[in-house]
Amino acid sequence: MECTGQNSSLGNHTALVEFILIGFSDVPHLQGFLLGVFLIIYAFILMGNSLIIMITKVDPSLQTPMYFFLRNFSLLEICYVSVTVPRLLTDLCRQYGNISLLACAIQMFFFLILVDTECFILTAMAYDRYVAICNPLLYPVIMNDRLCMQLAVVCWTTAIPIHTLFISMVFSSTFCGCNQLNHFFCDAPPVVQLICGDSFMVEMLLYMITALVASIPSFLIFGSYVKIVSTIVKLPSATGRAKAFSTCFSHFMVVALFFGSGIIVYFKSMTSHSTGVDKFLSLFYTVLIPMLNPIIYCLRNKDVKVALEKLLQKFICL
Template identity: 75%
Template sequence: MECIGQNFQLGNHTALVEFILIGFSDVPNLQGFLFGLFLILYIFILMGNSLIVIITKVDPSLQTPMYFFLGNFSFLEICYVSVTLPRLLADLYRQHGNISFVACAIQTYFFLMFGDTECFILTAMAYDRYVAICNPLLYPVIMKSRLCIQLAAACWITSIPIQIGFISQIFSLPFCECNHLDHFFCDAPAVVKLACGDVFMTEMLMYAITALVATMPFLLIIGSYVKIISTILKLPSATGRAKAFSTCSSHLMVVTLFFGSGIIVYMKPKSTHSTGMDKFLSLFYTILIPVFNPIIYCLRNKDVMVALGKFLQNWIVP
């Protein structure tokens, strides 16, 4: 593929002024269809997750730690998907994907920061379920409003300095003349692929950060659910077991989908990288999971369904 774009020659390397996101240009006949599809999905994500944020704030029956974290998670999904989807829609509409070097760095930063925050909030939600099921008598004492706010604040703040350092490392690399980014947004592995020279330290840093913010939280969540499931199976009542499983299954489904696809992309050795597979997995955790979130949490949770029904009824019929 010929590499063209605005670059400045500095010695043996090129100072990039912009990247060209290839996106889905390899299927030109589907550009209109993909624009319509992603637009519908984006509207659904905004509406579905916004409804969850609203009802967890206004409905008295949902003023519990579990729904406090769910509201945070749904708001985060809106932020997370808004980093990539509006830009993708604009590129599909214009049928070109030029993005400035600075804009690419900003998009990568916010995408990784919100992704890290999602890992942390999912971990906090698992901790909440662990305390509720394994220590039910101590639950009101442990999961007080103050602790929930502190946990949520820590989830939102922790990744900010981590990703500032990482993004500075990536975008200070020397880049080759080719500025074609074979992705639909500026993702770290795709950007590092365009760098010239030795990127070993950058790749090791990426693996280390992924292990810190994704793999370790995932293992903590799995450990929590081992204890949770063990406790549930010991419950004498079949109804109690079913109710306990129902409160955890939605969260466990989201955890499996998000962490599974994300860890594969960021921990996979460079030699085994497939651009097509990376794009597919990226679509999965950047777009499809935010779509699934309101569906999973609403359809599998009676409390949310009841609260949503009351809210819509009051909104439609004041």
């Protein structure tokens, strides 16, 4: 059965008790292939980020604020993909995607919190690089263990009250009419579109949260990198400039990929009804970018590569 149009135009106001995630059921001949691909990607993300966490935890040379935040970021990536990908794999196996309102609310709640947390941690990492390059002599004093822990706590907890309010507003509303979500997980824009009656307040709250979470970290990160670049170009040594750029390049790539794709997809999906394209675009920032992050940080970071080589040598010698 296909659903088209808004709920109000369907004339069916029976309250819904579950949604149907269409996922990739519209390409049944690719179900097995997609299951294998996403399973491999998920395993790679888990192993890659777990390896980064282990290396940055046990290697004495990586006990710095920069790698403290990288360790938090890798843990976040594991949690982030685990909110959506296991459900996607299950739906690909069983060929249907029924999900209760409660399960949908829980998935959306954790997904939105982790998206915001990623924005905040990337901002904290940018601040760390700013202090390291622009104030190197004060770096050990400013980026002390206490401040790093405080920043981490703020990053992990700030989004919780915001999205508790938002999820409460969304799921205290009545859903009726079409119960199909043309998506592979319970993302906010397609769910909000299924609310019966006036959803103006919910939509405005979603716009405000998205705008604030996207704009404030983006502005802070951009400002940090303006200062960083202006400081680097003034360094007298070409070697020093190359090293400084190298330490920032990995983080900048991750920021550009995550913020760029996320902002495009989210604002596009909130300003137009889902056409199926949003679902495929969402794969980019929910699955593909988390897969690229361990590669970016391991291949572009000399310290991580050296620590990885030492760890592998220990295992080989055992």
